[in-house]
Amino acid sequence: MSPRRRPIAAAAAVAASVLLFTGCSVPSFLGGGTELSEPTGESVAAELEPYYSQVLEWERCDDLMCATATAPLDWSDPGEGEIELALVRKPASGQKIGSLLVNPGGPGGSGFDFIAESIDYAVGAPLQERFDVVGFDPRGVGRSSPVTCVDAARMDEFLYGIVPAERGSDEWIAEVTEANRQFGQACADETGELLGNVDTVSAAHDLDLLRAILGDDRLNYLGYSYGSFLGATYAGLYPEKTGRLVLDGAIDPTTSNQEVNIAQSVGFEDALKAYLADCLTGEECPFSGSVDDAADEVSRLLASVSESPLRGSDGRMLGADALVTAIIYPLYSAESWPYLSDMFESVMFGEADTALAFADLYNGREPDGTYRDNSTEAFRAVNCLDYTYDDDPAKMRADAEELAQAAPIIGPYFGYGDIGCAQWPVTSEGDREAIAAEGAAPIMVIGTTGDPATPYQWAVALAEQLDSGFLVSYDGEGHTAYRKSNACVDDTVESFFIDGTVPASDPEC
Template sequence: MTARRRSIAATSVLVASVLLAGCSVPSFLGGGTELSEPTGETVAPELEPFYSQVLEWERCDDKLCTTATAPLDWSDPAAGEIELALVRRPASGQKLGSLLVNPGGPGGSGYEFIADSIDYAAGPRLQERFDVVGFDPRGVGRSSAVACYDAAQMDEFLYGIVPAERGSDEWIADVTAANRDFGTACADETGELLANVDTESAARDLDLLRAILGDERLNYLGFSYGTFLGATYAGLYPEKTGRLVLDGAIDPTASVQEVNIAQYAGFEASLRAYLAACLAGDECPFSGSVDAAADEVSRLLASVDASPLRASDGRRLGADALVTAIIYPLYSPESWPYLSEMFESVMFGEADTALLLADLYNGREPDGTYRDNSTEAFRAVNCLDYTYDDDPAKMRADAAELAEVAPIFGPYAGYGDIGCAQWPVASEADRSAIAAEGAAPIMVIGTTGDPATPYQWAEALAEQLDSGFLVSYDGEGHTAYRKSNECVDRTVEDFLVDGTVPASDPRC
């Protein structure tokens, strides 16, 4: 079992090494700098300095990098500026334009996504015909970013154990205080930016980037949360849409409770799919039926909730961290073997492997530092994008509903409104359908076994969008493009490169 545990750590290092290696300079990249050519379109006078800016691209490894400026507050462009970090891989062939890419989150770094793993993000046809551009949205990573806690404080916030009984008045009071303190720290460290990291503001940034890159229309590939960003853009600027692909769609109308129900039901369905595959194999820590194995997972969660396990670094593994450790490998079937390894170790009373998986999800490095601000950005954006209610009676009713729909994870997933109900910036979100009337055709991709963005959300978004069309992938895992399905890859690339809209859902 020790050797198997090492394999997870070795694999995470190997993946990072592969993504960062091989940075030879392609023939289409010369030395020196390169200047962008904005579209020169007419905008409001207060926006003209932003839309007319000329980007100065510099070499960074095998790509080009730059920084753009955007209004801090789009409703008051004179109030200040923020920075947006971009990285670009120039088209290797006859260029169609720019393709902006967002990996999801909210809080995911599009800059790192393209800088480190462009081949995972975009296939050879897209790299040939487009300048593939990654960017960090406002609040994220290398752009003007949300900041809250240092590493030790983040450890306590993410992994700390609340001693009171879950759902009790004392427990609610303790969790409320912890989240209020976190929000206060975010406000203190981030300043005015914290009130301006909502998705509508990020979508307005997207239009700014389109214009200063020199594109009359936006070509865009968005994954997961990136689908909401792309749909929001289409709703704001339908006449400026080019070819948009939204993979792993979010339903813009879903409330927080509806999101929780759909996601945790999805993760339980994926867990059962993993258990079925595990039980059919040779090295499975479970035995018997899928139902029996699911019951054992429930017992493991209840056990560590009552008596957290101590890890070798002194941290304790409670139910919340164990849920994170289980969910992380469920994003991809290729990661299921690590889930078996983790379950086996927890059954033997060991916490290190589970905490390693939770750390990978949370962006925590082996030395205890955090590699990015994705946790802070995720919270800050979501707190502005949804509305919340921390009335104890309602939260208890919602928690009971969630536990009924998702009996394994649900008991540990309730009371999520506490975090954002205590946020120092009030939400003014309107979770309504996005039609984007007048937009060019928009591709919406849904995976039938996607736990994080359930298939019904893709169906809903494709139906809401006036020009939306659905591409279904019958499979497991989160998102579909570049996941070894030739049908999906071909359909996406035919659309982005040639503008080909399938006559009907290809049902890949």
């Protein structure tokens, strides 16, 4: 069997009941292709009235419409400053029902870019016909008032730097702790007060503001992955304002940070083994023997680069943490598995560039060394506020051992994650509780049985917690299901959004 070689450019291919809707009048037009929104005009507290009564000025941006909203910096004290929220909208092509806000996940994903660059991937044609599809960057993200931390060179060191000490040793913990302390301090210095106000509860309050100034009495919302947690949080805060919410790739709000680490390490390891089983049936697989044999080889490969990192052509080093990132990235979609084979083969030959390219795609790093967005900074900032953390070495070592037992290949590299947020300059106030959202309209929760990032059991748990939640299951591989699975899922989602159709039972797509 001759080895396959593909150019590094191949890595780029991996990226790729009836409710009454009111207050959805046609927007007014100004000259030059500008439109004005018509807020609902609802009664709110006096200090919030200037925000809820603001009129969006939509201006053409290519084939779409773009606008900027303002929101309170601190929802608990609306008079103490404001932030900006960037929005992009594709107007409904047919008879409009209302607005549909879309969040791609993360936290830190740009809903603006998601809609502006890949609306057909995000939302099907039937929804584009009946809704104004609105992408937005949550607070702290992208074009909205962003979390900012370090320049590209320092980000490279933070993400790809090699700590020479043994993982988990006192020396290793001390060095990682100091690196994370410096990173957090840089974020505080560059971002200011916003850093303490990018939590999911604050973002959910922003969602209600956007709903009102878009002119919708109820929120229609499609949230993927972390976006499901944002949507569920909104439902918990504003159950009477829920319209049709679809939460795809759901997160269980009750999970702790360690429980997330265990579930995801097991999920990605299961996806890795599914890839290996598929790979071993082909003629060009870089592995041989049984699935267990191949899994052992992956473990040895990770141990090898941990002991002796590989140097890339740009001078960066590929260590075990970066290689795990490179492995995880293609596991989000079974369609990317062939590229994962290319990456594994290149590392087996002692080459680092393809793996670094995969890690770069995951981290948002461009080929010229710049970073295309602030997703890494935003991801850290939001999670540090949404969960609680404990960096006691004994506790972290016990957690790391639990991870290694649960997922022997991936788990060892998911440990010690509390260090980063335990060093965060803003104290976490995250409270992981079940969300019932009593009184909310029906809420669709979608779970994929082979989802490595948001395991299926999380969707089951969320659907059970929500007073009006109902589960739609997709039996398959990959992260999230709408627009990525089959007609059963797509039709169920679109019928719910357009007609309010709630399945009599889980359609088990």
